[in-house]
Amino acid sequence: MSTPTGPNATVPPRPDARRNASPYLYGQEAAAVARVLESGQYGHSDVTEEFERGVAAFLGVPDAVAVASGTAALHTALLAAGIGPGDEVVVPSMTFCATVQAVLAVGAVPVFVDVDPATLCVTDRLVMEAVDASTAAAAVIPVLFGGRAVDLTTIRAELAARDVVVIEDAAHAFGSRTGQNEKVGASGDLTCFSFGPIKNLTCGQGGAVIPRTREEAAAIRRMRLLGVVQSQAERAATTRYRVEGFGLRYQMSSLTAAIGLAQLPHxxxxxxxxxxxxxxxxxxxxxxxxxxxxxxxxxxxxxxxxxxxxxxxxxxxxxxxxxxxxxxxxxxxxxxxxxxxxxxxxxxxxxxxxxxxxxxxxxxxxxxxxxxxxxxxxxxxxxx
Incomplete structure (x- = not known):
């Protein structure tokens, strides 16, 4: 591609391109949503669970928990990791405000950290400087800015020894790989994805948490549906259901999951x-x-x-x-x-x-x- 760039260059005629980013659809999404509409089951359903299995299979991980947004993913991941009032969370200032709001939502305290100007991502050195300066560091949220994986390999053992949890904000990074050629989400940390309108993979709106353990997966599934344990199908088949703890209306609807399922093969x-x-x-x-x-x-x-x-x-x-x-x-x-x-x-x-x-x-x-x-x-x- 040869592009004139001098002060006297002529700007090429502008094609019928879109002014701003918009979702890229492959043609199957509308039919997928129509099938859900026809089913009459618009909330969390077997379509949502099929999407969860598809995400897990794509990443090569045992489980994925779908939620309503990337922000919901961060919030529930922090709760599942036991982060709460008074805990300090190391987080880059260079991120969307949702990352910080999720920290505040659990009552924790943000400890803002600088970034590498070349990548706009945190580094292992910057993270450890912040952890050393913190009096109550309980978690680190590396933001995978622009889709770039953040390599904290050299400090993982030190963070673990201090009981500092790593929760990846991978809202930009679905499909990206680490320096070890693992897909982001398969590294063993709690990882949070966003499937918003213009993300790499879109559900229209949605997110997912990749849990570290079965217990974390169960906790996030409970929290995303107001503390209710039973699935929609199980609740429909009984006169009672159980509410076992704190929860929010964070479930992913089958309508948005259907869009994600249509996108995944692409x-x-x-x-x-x-x-x-x-x-x-x-x-x-x-x-x-x-x-x-x-x-x-x-x-x-x-x-x-x-x-x-x-x-x-x-x-x-x-x-x-x-x-x-x-x-x-x-x-x-x-x-x-x-x-x-x-x-x-x-x-x-x-x-x-x-x-x-x-x-x-x-x-x-x-x-x-x-x-x-x-x-x-x-x-x-x-x-x-």
Missing amino acids: MADIERTRRTLWRSYQRALAGLDGVRLVDVDPDRSVPHLCQVRVPHRDQVFDELRARGIGVGVHYPPNHLQPAFARWKRPLPATEQVTEEILSLPFHQHLTETDIDHVVCALGQALGP
């Missing part, structure tokens, strides 16, 4: 397409001075975002939006948000990159021509 295509698009951006952006591409490790990841660091980010953002290009910012850092001000601490790398990061349009509707258009416009916005 994961190989999803992986291939997203890697191809990310590498196309990588080649096109190579000629732009002052642009640094955030590394998602595309050889192992299924990229969820394509982000660059640019000078004068706000000005570039405004100009590209004015041209109809759906750029964004992922994410304004949480330690600078009013809601989390009491836990603010200096995070120099995060504060630097937050003034530079720009998310380029990245979704499976994109074509090579779209990428040419975006990169050429970015070059013009940056100027000579």
